Amino acid sequence: xxxxxxxxxxxxxxxxxxxxxxxxxGISPDMSFLEVLDMLNERLTMEGEDPIAFxxxxxxxxxxxxxxxxxxxxxxxxxxxTTCQLHMRSFNxxxxxxxEPFRAEPFTVIRDLVVDRSSFDRIIQAGGYxxxxxxxxxxxxxxxxxxxxxxxxxxxxxxxSCGACVAACPNGSASLFLGAKIxxxxxxxxGQPERHSRALRMTAQHDHExxxxxxxxxxxxxxxxxxxxxxxxxxxxxDVLGALAHGGK
Amino acid sequence: xxxxxxxxxxxxxxxxxxxxxxxxxGPINERWDTRRFEAKLVNPANRRKMSIIMVxxxxxxxxxxxxxxxxxxxxxxxxxxxxxxRAHSIAAQGGINAAKNxxxxxxxxxRLFFDTVKGGDYRARESNVYRLSQVSVEIIDQCVAQGxxxxxxxxxxxxxxxxxxxxxxxxxxxxxxxxxxxxxxxxQAMERQIDAGTVEMFSRHEMxxxxxxxxxxxxxxxxxxxxxxxxxxxxxxxxxxxxxxGNVFFLSTNAMGSNVTATxxxxxxxxxFGNPCYTQIHPTCIPVSGANQSKLTLMSESLRNDGRIxxxxxxxxxxxxxxxxxxxxxxYLERRYPAFGNLVPRDVASRAAKAVCDEGRGVGPKVDxxxxxxxxxxxxxxxxxxxxxxxxxxxxxxxxxEQITGENPYEMPMRIYPAVHYTMGGLWVDYDLQSTIPGLxxxxxxNFSDHGANRLGASALMQGLADGYFVLPxxxxxxxxxxSLDPVDENHPEARATKDAVVEQIDxxxxxxGERTVDSFHRELGEIMWEYxxxxxxxxxxxxxxxxxxxxxxxxxxxxKVPGTNNEFNQSLERAGRVADFLELGELMCIDALHREExxxxxxxxxxxxxxGEALRDDENFAYVAAWEYTGAGAKPVLHKEDxxxxxxxxxxxxxx
Numbered sequence: 050x051x052x053x054x055x056x057x058x059x060x061x062x063x064x065x066x067x068x069x070x071x072x073x074x075g076i077s078p079d080m081s082f083l084e085v086l087d088m089l090n091e092r093l094t095m096e097g098e099d100p101i102a103f104x105x106x107x108x109x110x111x112x113x114x115x116x117x118x119x120x121x122x123x124x125x126x127x128x129x130x131t132t133c134q135l136h137m138r139s140f141n142x143x144x145x146x147x148x149e150p151f152r153a154e155p156f157t158v159i160r161d162l163v164v165d166r167s168s169f170d171r172i173i174q175a176g177g178y179x180x181x182x183x184x185x186x187x188x189x190x191x192x193x194x195x196x197x198x199x200x201x202x203x204x205x206x207x208x209x210s211c212g213a214c215v216a217a218c219p220n221g222s223a224s225l226f227l228g229a230k231i232x233x234x235x236x237x238x239x240g241q242p243e244r245h246s247r248a249l250r251m252t253a254q255h256d257h258e259x260x261x262x263x264x265x266x267x268x269x270x271x272x273x274x275x276x277x278x279x280x281x282x283x284x285x286x287x288d289v290l291g292a293l294a295h296g297g298k
Numbered sequence: 299x300x301x302x303x304x305x306x307x308x309x310x311x312x313x314x315x316x317x318x319x320x321x322x323x324g325p326i327n328e329r330w331d332t333r334r335f336e337a338k339l340v341n342p343a344n345r346r347k348m349s350i351i352m353v354x355x356x357x358x359x360x361x362x363x364x365x366x367x368x369x370x371x372x373x374x375x376x377x378x379x380x381x382x383x384r385a386h387s388i389a390a391q392g393g394i395n396a397a398k399n400x401x402x403x404x405x406x407x408x409r410l411f412f413d414t415v416k417g418g419d420y421r422a423r424e425s426n427v428y429r430l431s432q433v434s435v436e437i438i439d440q441c442v443a444q445g446x447x448x449x450x451x452x453x454x455x456x457x458x459x460x461x462x463x464x465x466x467x468x469x470x471x472x473x474x475x476x477x478x479x480x481x482x483x484x485x486q487a488m489e490r491q492i493d494a495g496t497v498e499m500f501s502r503h504e505m506x507x508x509x510x511x512x513x514x515x516x517x518x519x520x521x522x523x524x525x526x527x528x529x530x531x532x533x534x535x536x537x538x539x540x541x542x543x544g545n546v547f548f549l550s551t552n553a554m555g556s557n558v559t560a561t562x563x564x565x566x567x568x569x570x571f572g573n574p575c576y577t578q579i580h581p582t583c584i585p586v587s588g589a590n591q592s593k594l595t596l597m598s599e600s601l602r603n604d605g606r607i608x609x610x611x612x613x614x615x616x617x618x619x620x621x622x623x624x625x626x627x628x629x630y631l632e633r634r635y636p637a638f639g640n641l642v643p644r645d646v647a648s649r650a651a652k653a654v655c656d657e658g659r660g661v662g663p664k665v666d667x668x669x670x671x672x673x674x675x676x677x678x679x680x681x682x683x684x685x686x687x688x689x690x691x692x693x694x695x696x697x698x699x700e701q702i703t704g705e706n707p708y709e710m711p712m713r714i715y716p717a718v719h720y721t722m723g724g725l726w727v728d729y730d731l732q733s734t735i736p737g738l739x740x741x742x743x744x745n746f747s748d749h750g751a752n753r754l755g756a757s758a759l760m761q762g763l764a765d766g767y768f769v770l771p772x773x774x775x776x777x778x779x780x781x782s783l784d785p786v787d788e789n790h791p792e793a794r795a796t797k798d799a800v801v802e803q804i805d806x807x808x809x810x811x812g813e814r815t816v817d818s819f820h821r822e823l824g825e826i827m828w829e830y831x832x833x834x835x836x837x838x839x840x841x842x843x844x845x846x847x848x849x850x851x852x853x854x855x856x857x858x859k860v861p862g863t864n865n866e867f868n869q870s871l872e873r874a875g876r877v878a879d880f881l882e883l884g885e886l887m888c889i890d891a892l893h894r895e896e897x898x899x900x901x902x903x904x905x906x907x908x909x910x911g912e913a914l915r916d917d918e919n920f921a922y923v924a925a926w927e928y929t930g931a932g933a934k935p936v937l938h939k940e941d942x943x944x945x946x947x948x949x950x951x952x953x954x955x
Binding site for chain 1: 361364365368379380381382383384385386388389398400436438439440441442443444445447448449450451452453454455456472473475478479482485486487489490492493499501524551553554555587588590591592593595663701702703704767768771815817818859861862866867869870
């Protein structure tokens with residue numbers, strides 16, 4: 050296959066940035082999209098050009114490091130996969146493909162396709178945990194958890210923190226990411242004591258980072274590679290309202 | 299002169315024996331309690347004044363950082379990824395072992411201990427493995443309390459499954475994403491400490507050297523990967539939880555960034571490297587599809603329960619699998635191992651696949667002229683159980699396979715091939731997890747300690763969390779309480795010299811401006827390692843590999859091309875430093891494999907096998923840990939032997955007949 054890539058190039062946060070066109074030949078349909086970028090980077094290096102910077106690590110869809118907007122879609126045209134799992138057989142010979150970073154105000158571009166997602170870590174710091182010190186745990190069977198609750202908690206906990214939800218949202222909201230953690234911990238008996246304070250603190254941090262509000266458009270759910278359902282956002286709203294009804298405690 | 303003696307004189311020298319002096323004497327089930335009781339404590343008020351550097355934020359690093367932060371120490375944590383939650387522990391699928399005996403099926407701490415020592419082919423330290431089994435029970439409690447959503451039964455209690463051929467069900471799991479959920483538990487506990495101000499996080503930072511002052515680990519030099527700034531961080535102790543080195547093979551199931559730099563730089567500064575040649579090669583991975591492949595993906599081993607493995611009888615048979623009649627297929631595992639068939643142990647299955655592909659009978663696309671794949675066929679299982687039953691059992695794995703290969707395994711047999719998965723070797727540590735450099739501790743896959751020559755399934759997660767949550771915190775506290783350390787700062791001559799050396803190496807890498815990319819060297823090194831230090835090793839091949847690696851390393855430092863500058867986000871530069879270290883490690887792995895004239899676990903020397911092709915150990919001469927001392931670039935390493943004694947488990951030939 051021969052493909053034309055139009056790639057966002059930006060030297061650093063201060064640079065304005067631009068799309069640059071590259072023709073890549075000799076692509077096998079079995080190659081992953083990121084392997085095409087690898088191949089192009091080998092060529093650019095030998096030609097004395099700077100290779101294209103992009104994040105990726107596990108390359109099996111679980112670490113959440115990779116994430117590109119491909120032809121306008123976060124993680125590209127296939128549903129329920131991350132960028133690293135996208136293979137060239139999803140494209141046609143001769144295609145022109147636009148490649149851009151995950152854009153949002155809090156996601157500052159570090160270089161080319163690499164953005165700063167440290168705001169996600171700070172949202173977790175604001176209560177995205179259960180406060181239990183090492184050694185203080187009771188026996189694992191002390192509190193039974195209904196099977197369905199455990200499964201619901203797992204479904205929300207499957208979030209990989211990639212940021213596709215933010216990139217897809219017209220409001221630049223991280224509500225799906227936020228709601229995934231609130232729903233995960235809020236579904237479990239261990240998460241109940243801090244349920245209200247967690248929802249309030251994490252939501253405040255989300256807003257403080259500059260993410261927008263949720264207007265239930267649903268683009269986030271459509272691009273989420275792990276299928277996190279929109280209902281986790283309702284859970285956030287319910288927990289925040291519950292907390293306010295308790296006087297914000 | 300025997301082979302051993304000639305190898306010794308040419309490739310290494312023999313040093314004084316080494317021994318673990320920290321495990322207390324007495325009955326094995328009391329040793330950890332005794333050690334904890336004898337360990338000195340640090341007054342809570344003093345902890346705030348003590349600082350610890352943690353390199354790596356996977357299970358072993360994040361769990362330790364959280365626990366030490368909770369205790370009140372000042373912890374500085376480093377990871378090369380953009381977030382600590384991306385460490386490669388996250389990719390572990392299967393589960394975590396613990397001797398809870400919730401199934402009442404006869405499990406116990408003793409049985410987990412026994413299984414692990416035997417599984418490691420009698421090359422692990424008994425005291426450490428026993429402690430691991432004891433602590434396993436507490437890990438599950440801790441994770442449940444953190445909100446890890448383990449699989450549960452209808453009654454609300456935790457579910458278990460069996461794993462890797464053991465006779466009990468002791469594996470706890472969270473669908474096929476156990477590593478992810480355990481890591482998020484540890485990550486969240488650590489983020490809580492960041493919020494509390496005890497842990498300071500340095501993401502997108504990479505440790506590039508260890509600072510040793512007066513013989514003690516006192517800090518690191520790290521590069522800020524965004525700005526390129528070279529920083530000096532000082533502390534009272536340093537912990538390396540930086541994972542394994544499987545990426546020396548270029549293609550592996552490790553993450554793209556997984557590397558050996560932290561442990562290798564510590565090795566160069568005096569930490570002995572234990573059993574570097576012990577590598578685990580997993581039989582069921584998706585094969586390489588082309589010359590541009592960047593990494594390999596594991597498919598759960600459970601598929602071998604129902605899939606039948608075969609290749610065509612005739613070499614070069616390029617017919618579609620469904621066009622090859624039954625009597626022209628070779629179900630080679632069933633033929634060679636009628637008792638165990640497709641369920642032979644990992645190492646045997648892996649070697650057999652390599653052998654048939656070497657004969658030209660491999661299937662799938664050719665890479666460099668050879669097809670490296672074998673069929674894993676579910677046609678019989680679908681005929682026997684029905685498609686629905688097969689889908690219920692393996693549906694998610696079939697989907698994943700189809701996503702990567704574009705082939706539907708319900709209609710076409712899967713193609714699989716072995717791949718590098720885990721490294722049992724690592725920095726040598728004593729019972730306290732302290733390396734041969736005082737003040738330098740090593741946890742998780744980065745150390746060598748608990749798996750011997752072969753790791754059992756679902757034991758890596760157990761070890762990472764055991765080290766981080768429960769073992770390291772008391773032993774590290776003892777070190778801090780037992781030693782009065784002079785304050786040092788970044789202007790100490792040793793700190794400055796270390797930083798200068800790091801800057802010099804970066805300048806050199808950037809100035810060579812040769813004709814080959816970093817990746818091309820990495821790929822070539824990987825090919826050498828895979829060919830000669832992979833599934834099957836011989837003295838002849840290893841000798842050849844050492845020569846080739848030396849030549850490649852020499853070329854690297856003369857002909858590598860690293861674009862850009864230091865003062866920017868420069869991924870080529872990051873990789874160049876890592877590959878430079880792999881080029882040194884690879885040679886030591888080959889020397890270790892060459893000197894170990896026996897087969898054990900994941901180390902298979904073709905010259906030493908039983909009539910059935912099983913690993914043939916030589917307990918008389920090789921029941922020891924090989925701890926290697928670095929003596930300088932290109933100089934012969936020194937071998938220190940730690941004799942292994944088995945007081946509780948009887949050494950036997952592993953058998954699966």
